Amino acid sequence: MTCNFYRRLVLAASIVTTATGLLAPMSAQAQGAGDRIRKIVLITWPQGVNPQAHQASQFVAQAWRQLGLEVEVRPMPWSQHIQVVWNEREKWDTTMWRMVGRPERSDPDEVVFNNYHSSTAATGFNFVGYTNPEYDKIATDQRQTPEAEKRKSLVVQAQRLLDRDQPQMFLVHPSSIKAFNKDVWVEDSIVNQSGIGIRNFWTFVRATPKGAQKQMVLNSAEPVVAVSPMYIAGAASSWVTELVWDRLARVGPDGLPQPWAAERIDWVNSTTVDVTLRAGMNWHDGRPVTIDDVIYSFEAPAMGNKVPMYRSAVNDITKVERSGERRVRFTLKTPNSAFVTATLAKINLIPKHVWDPIMKDLMNKPENAESIPNPPPIGSGPFKMVRNRGQEEIVLDRFDGHFSAPKMDRWVLRIVPNPEATLGMFRRNEINFLADYGGAPEVLEKLSKDAPQLVLKSEVDIGFEYAAFNLRRPPFSDVNFRRALSMAVDRNMLVQAAWKGYAVVSNSHVSPALKYWHDADITKIRTGLPVAREILERAGYKVVGGRLNYPDGVKETLQPN
Amino acid sequence: MRFILTRLLHSLFVLWAVVTLMFLMFRLMPGDPMAAYISEALSEESKQSIRAQFGLDRSLPEQYLLYVYNLCRGELGTSFFIKEPVWDIVMAALPNTLTLTFIGLILAYSFGVVAGAYLAWKRGSLTEGIAIPIVLGTRAAPEFWVGMILLAIFAFNLGWFPSGGAASPGAMYDSEWQRLLSADFWHHLALPVLTLALYLQGLPLLLMRSTMLDALHEEYVTMARMKGLPTRRIVLNHAARNAMLPVATAFALSMGQLVGGNVVIETVFSWPGLGRILVQAVSSSDYPLAQGAFLLVSVALIAMNLLADLLYTLLDPRVSHERRH
Numbered sequence: 001m002t003c004n005f006y007r008r009l010v011l012a013a014s015i016v017t018t019a020t021g022l023l024a025p026m027s028a029q030a031q032g033a034g035d036r037i038r039k040i041v042l043i044t045w046p047q048g049v050n051p052q053a054h055q056a057s058q059f060v061a062q063a064w065r066q067l068g069l070e071v072e073v074r075p076m077p078w079s080q081h082i083q084v085v086w087n088e089r090e091k092w093d094t095t096m097w098r099m100v101g102r103p104e105r106s107d108p109d110e111v112v113f114n115n116y117h118s119s120t121a122a123t124g125f126n127f128v129g130y131t132n133p134e135y136d137k138i139a140t141d142q143r144q145t146p147e148a149e150k151r152k153s154l155v156v157q158a159q160r161l162l163d164r165d166q167p168q169m170f171l172v173h174p175s176s177i178k179a180f181n182k183d184v185w186v187e188d189s190i191v192n193q194s195g196i197g198i199r200n201f202w203t204f205v206r207a208t209p210k211g212a213q214k215q216m217v218l219n220s221a222e223p224v225v226a227v228s229p230m231y232i233a234g235a236a237s238s239w240v241t242e243l244v245w246d247r248l249a250r251v252g253p254d255g256l257p258q259p260w261a262a263e264r265i266d267w268v269n270s271t272t273v274d275v276t277l278r279a280g281m282n283w284h285d286g287r288p289v290t291i292d293d294v295i296y297s298f299e300a301p302a303m304g305n306k307v308p309m310y311r312s313a314v315n316d317i318t319k320v321e322r323s324g325e326r327r328v329r330f331t332l333k334t335p336n337s338a339f340v341t342a343t344l345a346k347i348n349l350i351p352k353h354v355w356d357p358i359m360k361d362l363m364n365k366p367e368n369a370e371s372i373p374n375p376p377p378i379g380s381g382p383f384k385m386v387r388n389r390g391q392e393e394i395v396l397d398r399f400d401g402h403f404s405a406p407k408m409d410r411w412v413l414r415i416v417p418n419p420e421a422t423l424g425m426f427r428r429n430e431i432n433f434l435a436d437y438g439g440a441p442e443v444l445e446k447l448s449k450d451a452p453q454l455v456l457k458s459e460v461d462i463g464f465e466y467a468a469f470n471l472r473r474p475p476f477s478d479v480n481f482r483r484a485l486s487m488a489v490d491r492n493m494l495v496q497a498a499w500k501g502y503a504v505v506s507n508s509h510v511s512p513a514l515k516y517w518h519d520a521d522i523t524k525i526r527t528g529l530p531v532a533r534e535i536l537e538r539a540g541y542k543v544v545g546g547r548l549n550y551p552d553g554v555k556e557t558l559q560p561n
Numbered sequence: 562m563r564f565i566l567t568r569l570l571h572s573l574f575v576l577w578a579v580v581t582l583m584f585l586m587f588r589l590m591p592g593d594p595m596a597a598y599i600s601e602a603l604s605e606e607s608k609q610s611i612r613a614q615f616g617l618d619r620s621l622p623e624q625y626l627l628y629v630y631n632l633c634r635g636e637l638g639t640s641f642f643i644k645e646p647v648w649d650i651v652m653a654a655l656p657n658t659l660t661l662t663f664i665g666l667i668l669a670y671s672f673g674v675v676a677g678a679y680l681a682w683k684r685g686s687l688t689e690g691i692a693i694p695i696v697l698g699t700r701a702a703p704e705f706w707v708g709m710i711l712l713a714i715f716a717f718n719l720g721w722f723p724s725g726g727a728a729s730p731g732a733m734y735d736s737e738w739q740r741l742l743s744a745d746f747w748h749h750l751a752l753p754v755l756t757l758a759l760y761l762q763g764l765p766l767l768l769m770r771s772t773m774l775d776a777l778h779e780e781y782v783t784m785a786r787m788k789g790l791p792t793r794r795i796v797l798n799h800a801a802r803n804a805m806l807p808v809a810t811a812f813a814l815s816m817g818q819l820v821g822g823n824v825v826i827e828t829v830f831s832w833p834g835l836g837r838i839l840v841q842a843v844s845s846s847d848y849p850l851a852q853g854a855f856l857l858v859s860v861a862l863i864a865m866n867l868l869a870d871l872l873y874t875l876l877d878p879r880v881s882h883e884r885r886h
Contacts, residue, residue: 048828077841079642217730225643373644387733389653390643392833395731412730416831420709424717424724 033542034550037475039070039560042467043084043095046075048417049221050098051438053465056171056498057096060467063488066529067536068548072560078222082233085127085468091561093476094469097168100235101176101196101462101513103251104346108517109338111509112158113139114312116167123308129471130167143316143342144335146270151337152517159508159519165479168468169486172495172503173511175458177441179426179434183453184213189407190455194255195462195513199435201242202253205382207433208407215410218435219422223415224390226373229348230300230307233373236413236436240394243411244284245348245379248275248294249340255514257340261289261349261380263326270335275344277326282401283351284377284384294328295320296352298343300359306368313343354378382406391415427451441502460504462511473558475550480539487525488532564874572867579859583852584628637856638849640842647853650838655857656741657727658834660750661826662819665757670812673762677769677808678801681777682792700763708756708829715752722752725831753830757823761815765808772804779803806873813869817862 042064044057054075061071076084085095104110117139120126135158142154176197180190186209191202199218207216220236229245232238250260259265263276281289298320301310316332316339323329332339354376362369377385382404383396394413398406414431416422419439425431427447434454437444448454469476469485476482491505504512508522540551550556619627631637637647676696680689699707716724723729727749734740776782777800785795824836835854842850 077642077844079841080844080846083642215731371644386731389833391654391838392727393730395733410731414726414730414831415833416725417828417837418725418831421712421725421829421831424712427717428720428724430724430730 032552033544034552034554035556036547036549038556040093041072041074041561043074043076052498053096056494060489067532068543079225089127092470094467097468098465099463105462106251106255107338107341108155108510109143109342113143120312124312128167128468135161143338146337155517156519159510159522166482166486168466170506171465173464173506174461175502176461177458179454179456181432181453182455184432186210191253193253197459198457205406214408216408216433217412217431218433219414219416219431220436221417224394227388228375229350230369231309243383244377244381244385246381247345249344251345257345271332273330275328281380283380289380291322291328293352297349306362313346351378383411441500460513462513464506480535484532484535487527488529490527568867568870572863576863637853640850641847647849651853651857654835654838661753665754666816668758669761670765673765674769677766678773681770681773682796696763696766699759704760704825705829707759711752711756723749727833753826753832757826769808772807776800776804809872810869813865817865
């Protein structure tokens with residue numbers, strides 16, 4: 001072979017490569033398609049932390065790839081995950097997320113309003129950026145409607161709107177599996193809370209030791225990033241906060257609100273409620289809980305935007321004022337049928353003498369309350385903080401001065417990132433309450449069969465797992481694109497393959513655990529790749545060269561993040 | 562004394578070079594050098610405040626001086642995600658890491674040196690034929706697998722040791738020293754240390770055996786035999802002492818490397834150490850925390866390197882003799 005031959009070969013290859021490069025976009029244009037859609041990044045949980053959601057994200061990504069998208073599944077540690085999704089709202093495309101079942105979510109208002117009302121899109125729970133005046137009106141109306149049936153009808157409408165608009169892909173309502181050692185705890189003293197399971201506030205307060213061991217040792221796979229009455233940075237953080245700080249009301253085991261730090265709650269009219277504080281309550285530093293503290297607790301979250309996580313819960317309050325020796329009066333802007341659950345059972349009571357200097361300092365700074373993840377842990381709750389090492393262990397002691405002092409002496413939360421070690425610890429009684437288990441359910445079932453003192457309890461959660469879209473970033477701003485991506489995934493397959501049967505299909509933010517409010521027909525959706533492709537085709541999306549392109553004339557304006 | 566001072570100054574120079582390199586790294590890389598300290602999630606006013614603290618709005622020489630000044634004060638910034646001072650986060654984990662690393666290395670090297678010397682002496686025997694593959698097996702086996710096996714046997718089944726953590730639930734101590742010296746701490750340390758020692762012993766054992774084999778063929782060993790000295794004295798006082806020199810260096814360097822590298826052990830045994838923090842910081846782009854932990858590892862490496870130099874002088878008279886002449 002001569003040099004000339006090789007020169008001609010190289011020249012021919014260059015011509016072919018250049019022509020292909022020139023022709024490719026022409027080919028897309030010739031087919032009436034817009035630009036190729038950029039690579040989509042799906043942020044997810046690390047496998048060791050949440051194996052079910054991690055697995056589900058792989059299935060979801062695979063389905064999207066079959067529609068012609070390039071998808072990267074990107075695991076992130078929790079502290080980074082929450083930072084990106086919560087604080088960098090313009091910068092992510094899609095993320096796996098979960099709303100955990102908390103007692104205050106026993107009333108659907110918390111999720112119906114806070115998660116999707118446009119007022120919480122900038123800094124609150126509506127981090128997907130869903131802005132729909134029609135939804136806003138329904139969310140507001142259901143909050144102000146005292147008649148149960150009428151309110152239920154509005155909540156059902158809210159579910160159907162989200163089904164139509166798909167601001168996120170609801171995947172499943174997981175069945176939480178928790179367990180305890182009945183050699184340590186009186187079995188009947190472990191409380192099952194509707195939609196929450198046995199890991200709840202009432203269990204922690206009422207669990208009665210059987211023998212010499214009087215401390216509850218439970219686990220979390222995630223570290224506790226913050227213990228603050230003004231900021232919840234994850235599930236484990238919320239367990240601790242609930243125990244250290246009281247609230248005027250609490251959601252009971254039956255899912256209904258009941259007075260807690262309040263002795264009584266009396267509605268004067270539809271926008272005025274009097275709350276009488278219990279007598280004799282003290283803070284953990286020995287000082288008495290006063291009406292001024294209670295008033296301050298509801299004023300502080302409304303100061304500027306210093307407490308974004310709780311601000312929406314007090315937005316509806318016009319004023320809070322003393323109306324008696326131990327009585328405070330709340331005046332609302334509009335009637336709010338969920339006020340007791342969504343506000344009184346959510347806002348933590350904080351000592352003014354501790355928080356006034358902190359908030360005054362914050363008002364002079366650009367930071368908000370979330371920049372103080374571990375403020376002085378002075379609450380009035382049934383447990384008081386002994387040690388906070390969020391990466392290792394949290395230790396709380398019983399607060400004997402509490403009106404409902406716990407039966408146990410101590411509550412110890414251990415951070416155990418290794419699920420196998422968690423099971424071993426549980427079997428050896430190094431942990432006597434299994435609060436967080438992300439491993440295979442069948443392994444836990446076998447363990448319980450081999451060791452009958454280990455009692456398992458499973459409950460469909462109020463919460464839900466989902467893949468959130470960022471509606472601020474095209475093509476996720478297009479409802480058709482979102483619907484297609486959502487319908488591409490078979491939820492029943494996810495329940496079996498990712499959650500091993502320990503979940504139910506979801507297409508709503510109102511869990512079937514909330515039987516009265518849940519729309520039973522909402523999960524009757526057609527899913528599958530043909531359904532998704534049909535939606536994309538009708539919307540003008542085209543597959544060119546194996547890759548999904550925008551409709552004709554639409555440019556890709558963003559880079560992959 | 563003069564030698565020690567010289568080596569110390571040399572080490573300080575290396576440390577200065579590392580610190581300077583870290584300073585320049587973020588300024589020479591593409592992208593915003595302020596990413597080292599300022600989270601994008603902060604408001605503009607917060608960013609300005611941090612810029613002022615670290616002098617990021619000043620000229621480069623001024624920034625450098627302020628950077629070194631802050632480091633000398635232990636001011637390493639605030640973790641982007643944990644939102645606590647980096648110094649506090651690192652110092653909380655450091656005692657656990659140093660204990661695990663140091664004890665693990667002592668065990669590994671003590672066993673490795675003795676076993677390596679013995680196997681060299683027994684070269685060609687059945688003992689050597691069985692032991693070497695076993696040692697190579699422990700060297701090749703993944704650390705997490707070894708850890709899980711030990712956990713399953715000694716913790717889950719036999720119940721001899723706890724399954725994780727650095728202390729019993731809720732254990733309280735008046736001081737950090739009290740905690741580190743408590744029986745509970747050592748009980749929790751046992752399995753992680755055993756795993757680490759099992760994983761590490763392969764290197765000193767094989768190194769010692771190799772250098773012993775060379776030493777045993779040296780003329781001074783032949784002379785010692787001819788003089789009729791006892792075998793034990795020949796092996797320990799003559800051959801092993803010379804063969805141990807490279808092992809001493811390896812020990813010192815391993816100490817420095819392992820300070821930030823025990824993440825696998827720490828995850829398997831839920832051991833609250835620096836390795837997990839470092840990996841988490843790097844994977845989440847928590848630059849202040851990653852930098853702070855990295856600086857600490859550098860300090861450890863440089864200090865151990867210095868120790869290796871000084872140990873060499875003590876162990877090998879030829880080095881001090883050459884220096885004097």
